[in-house]
Amino acid sequence: MISIEFSFLHKSIADWRRLVSKCLFLLMFLLILGMQPAFAGINDDVYDGNMFVVYAGNGSLVPSKFTLAQALAEHKPTVLAFYLDDSKDCKQYAIVISRIQEFYGRAAEIIPISVDTFLAKKTYEPTEPGYYYSGGVPQIVVFNQSGEVVFNKKGQVPYEEIDDKMREVFDLLPRTESVQLKRRSFNEFSSELAK
Numbered sequence: 208m209i210s211i212e213f214s215f216l217h218k219s220i221a222d223w224r225r226l227v228s229k230c231l232f233l234l235m236f237l238l239i240l241g242m243q244p245a246f247a248g249i250n251d252d253v254y255d256g257n258m259f260v261v262y263a264g265n266g267s268l269v270p271s272k273f274t275l276a277q278a279l280a281e282h283k284p285t286v287l288a289f290y291l292d293d294s295k296d297c298k299q300y301a302i303v304i305s306r307i308q309e310f311y312g313r314a315a316e317i318i319p320i321s322v323d324t325f326l327a328k329k330t331y332e333p334t335e336p337g338y339y340y341s342g343g344v345p346q347i348v349v350f351n352q353s354g355e356v357v358f359n360k361k362g363q364v365p366y367e368e369i370d371d372k373m374r375e376v377f378d379l380l381p382r383t384e385s386v387q388l389k390r391r392s393f394n395e396f397s398s399e400l401a402k
Contacts, residue, residue: 331384
């Protein structure tokens with residue numbers, strides 16, 4: 208009698224496991240069938256993550272280390288870069304902002320600002336990024352050491368225009384008179400250390 212109960216119990220557990228495994232298989236099949244492929248890319252207005260990480264390879268830009276108020280209080284040259292993660296123009300421009308940080312990031316504050324993060328206010332203080340935003344992205348605003356705006360443009364501004372203004376802020380030679388800066392490759396750097 209006990210053996211009959213155990214065999215019945217064993218059979219019902221096996222049937223239950225088989226049913227659960229079939230349900231899980233069906234659920235996985237439906238999830239795989241229902242998945243949409245990611246169609247976001249650099250040439251569309253679809254959100255696909257932080258654009259600096261995805262398209263510029265520079266996740267160190269966001270979040271910024273300083274606020275605009277802090278940078279202005281410390282009299283540091285500052286670059287505000289207004290952007291949207293789901294704008295194709297901003298995605299394509301991310302590499303330029305990353306390049307600005309590459310050459311000026313140690314001496315100036317590079318502050319990318321997502322316009323989606325603005326709090327809706329009628330007026331902003333001059334120490335708030337919203338004060339300088341003119342309604343389009345991408346937008347670049349450059350401040351000198353005195354906190355004065357020396358450059359403010361919307362659209363995909365060429366790196367050279369921003370570089371010219373940054374050279375004025377830092378009192379550097381114009382690009383035509385200076386040596387072209389090139390980044391060393393890892394192998395060249397390693398070979399120089401080995402000498």
